[in-house]
Amino acid sequence: xxxxxxxxxxxxxxxxxxxxxxxxxxxxxxxxxxxxxxxxxxxxxxxxxxxxxxxxxxxxxxxxxxxxxxxxxxxxxxxxxxxxxxxxxxxxxxxxxxxxxxxxxxxxxxxxxxxxxxxxxxxxxxxxxxxxxxxxxxxxxxxxxxxxxxxxxxxxxxxxxxxxxxxxxxxxxxxxxxxxxxxxxxxxxxxxxxxxxxxxxxxxxxxxxxxxxxxxxxxxxxxxxxxxxxxxxxxxxxxxxxxxxxxxxxxxxxxxxxxxx
Numbered sequence: 001x002x003x004x005x006x007x008x009x010x011x012x013x014x015x016x017x018x019x020x021x022x023x024x025x026x027x028x029x030x031x032x033x034x035x036x037x038x039x040x041x042x043x044x045x046x047x048x049x050x051x052x053x054x055x056x057x058x059x060x061x062x063x064x065x066x067x068x069x070x071x072x073x074x075x076x077x078x079x080x081x082x083x084x085x086x087x088x089x090x091x092x093x094x095x096x097x098x099x100x101x102x103x104x105x106x107x108x109x110x111x112x113x114x115x116x117x118x119x120x121x122x123x124x125x126x127x128x129x130x131x132x133x134x135x136x137x138x139x140x141x142x143x144x145x146x147x148x149x150x151x152x153x154x155x156x157x158x159x160x161x162x163x164x165x166x167x168x169x170x171x172x173x174x175x176x177x178x179x180x181x182x183x184x185x186x187x188x189x190x191x192x193x194x195x196x197x198x199x200x201x202x203x204x205x206x207x208x209x210x211x212x213x214x215x216x217x218x219x220x221x222x223x224x225x226x227x228x229x230x231x232x233x234x235x236x237x238x239x240x241x242x243x244x245x246x247x248x249x250x251x252x253x254x255x256x257x258x259x260x261x
Contacts, residue, residue, distance in 0.1 A: 062105030069098030
């Protein structure tokens with residue numbers, strides 16, 4: 001996925017989430033603000049209550065989005081047969097998008113009032129969501145191959161050497177001389193070496209990649225440790241959330257709340 005397409009997709013994800021948040025908040029704000037014992041007297045109660053047409057639908061849709069986001073990312077990450085389908089980074093971002101949108105729907109499904117085992121499930125969901133966003137930041141700090149596999153230190157060194165050799169052999173740029181040099185000054189050097197302006201963008205790209213790679217190499221071990229500890233916090237709460245979700249669905253189904261079915 002090209003850079004501008006990636007930015008557009010992230011923008012669409014954010015727009016959808018905030019649109020859902022804004023629309024649901026605006027549509028039912030007067031209902032959601034009421035105390036639990038006053039909600040039955042609100043004119044939208046039959047629609048927005050957890051077992052209502054909209055409220056129940058939000059719970060089902062939110063649950064499907066969250067479970068789908070988890071399963072899709074897990075399958076893409078663990079099945080070698082799917083490794084050629086897209087970059088893992090983009091799957092992670094789509095996973096976060098689905099789980100975020102699902103969390104918004106589940107939050108409105110609860111009408112912002114929950115207790116007992118449901119509160120455990122919801123706060124597990126909240127912890128999973130927050131830790132997921134943090135995990136995404138840690139994930140992108142660790143250099144990876146195009147398939148999303150974590151690169152070894154040898155592979156990282158080879159990639160850095162490849163960038164260095166291309167800059168030196170093709171463009172006559174010595175990285176040790178320009179480590180803190182602005183690109184405007186580098187452009188003057190390129191002009192003196194008769195490098196065409198069309199190639200400036202490619203050189204800027206290589207320099208940027210090289211500098212990012214150098215920064216990530218310096219903190220690689222720390223990020224790998226953080227990622228390990230992140231799994232310890234993220235996975236158990238995700239399991240708790242799924243188990244409580246299954247129990248909740250089973251109880252609701254047993255009591256006869258089957259939405260439009």
